Amino acid sequence: xxxxxxxxxxxxxxxxxxxxxxxxxxxxxxxxxxxxxxxxxxxxxxxxxxxxxxxxxxxxxxxxxxxxxxxxxxxxxxxxxxxxxxxxxxxxxxxxxxxxxxxxxxx
Amino acid sequence: xxxxxxxxxxxxxxxxxxxxxxxxxxxxxxxxxxxxxxxxxxxxxxxxxxxxxxxxxxxxxxxxxxxxxxxxxxxxxxxxxxxxxxxxxxxxxxxxxxxxxxxxxxxxxxxxxxxxxxxx
Numbered sequence: 431x432x433x434x435x436x437x438x439x440x441x442x443x444x445x446x447x448x449x450x451x452x453x454x455x456x457x458x459x460x461x462x463x464x465x466x467x468x469x470x471x472x473x474x475x476x477x478x479x480x481x482x483x484x485x486x487x488x489x490x491x492x493x494x495x496x497x498x499x500x501x502x503x504x505x506x507x508x509x510x511x512x513x514x515x516x517x518x519x520x521x522x523x524x525x526x527x528x529x530x531x532x533x534x535x536x537x
Numbered sequence: 538x539x540x541x542x543x544x545x546x547x548x549x550x551x552x553x554x555x556x557x558x559x560x561x562x563x564x565x566x567x568x569x570x571x572x573x574x575x576x577x578x579x580x581x582x583x584x585x586x587x588x589x590x591x592x593x594x595x596x597x598x599x600x601x602x603x604x605x606x607x608x609x610x611x612x613x614x615x616x617x618x619x620x621x622x623x624x625x626x627x628x629x630x631x632x633x634x635x636x637x638x639x640x641x642x643x644x645x646x647x648x649x650x651x652x653x654x655x656x657x
Binding site for chain 2: 461462464473474475476479517519524526531
């Protein structure tokens with residue numbers, strides 16, 4: 431099974447900051463990497479698919495990059511509504527697996 | 538718009554079974570595979586399995602093999618996830634999520650989640 435590891439597990443930042451979250455797969459997953467945002471009491475929401483493609487309706491301040499085993503999610507110019515938990519997910523092979531999450535908090 | 542609406546919260550005793558439903562609307566149900574994912578308190582999201590809504594084929598995570606059954610009712614545009622032999626560790630929010638229908642298999646959208654509490 432493919433293990434997904436995110437770093438950091440938590441992050442404090444201010445409105446307007448640029449933040450980067452990293453996700454590492456235990457083996458190469460090509461570009462089969464997706465990013466989700468989850469707010470308390472809500473279902474996850476797709477942000478980025480296939481490592482770098484922005485889901486329709488998602489603000490352009492979100493971007494993704496990487497391939498193989500190392501991936502990043504970058505938020506440029508944090509907005510108050512961006513404070514949430516972010517998860518990466520590999521869809522290369524089943525069992526599809528998620529990272530442990532990165533909780534983005536207001537500094 | 539595409540929407541997945543799940544059944545309500547459940548409280549079950551250890552050893553019992555639970556069946557959660559997921560009603561799809563806004564698209565042709567049989568065109569997309571449906572996944573089930575759970576999230577235990579303070580834990581990461583955990584994929585449980587999928588069902589091909591067209592032919593009913595399923596694939597389950599080895600972790601749940603033998604305890605989980607995913608089915609669908611095409612006439613009702615519903616998918617179901619049944620988990621048996623419940624234990625306290627199965628207390629979690631259970632989500633259905635539609636597959637992208639592409640080789641990249643992203644999940645979008647998700648249902649609102651169903652809280653299943655296992656307690657004696």
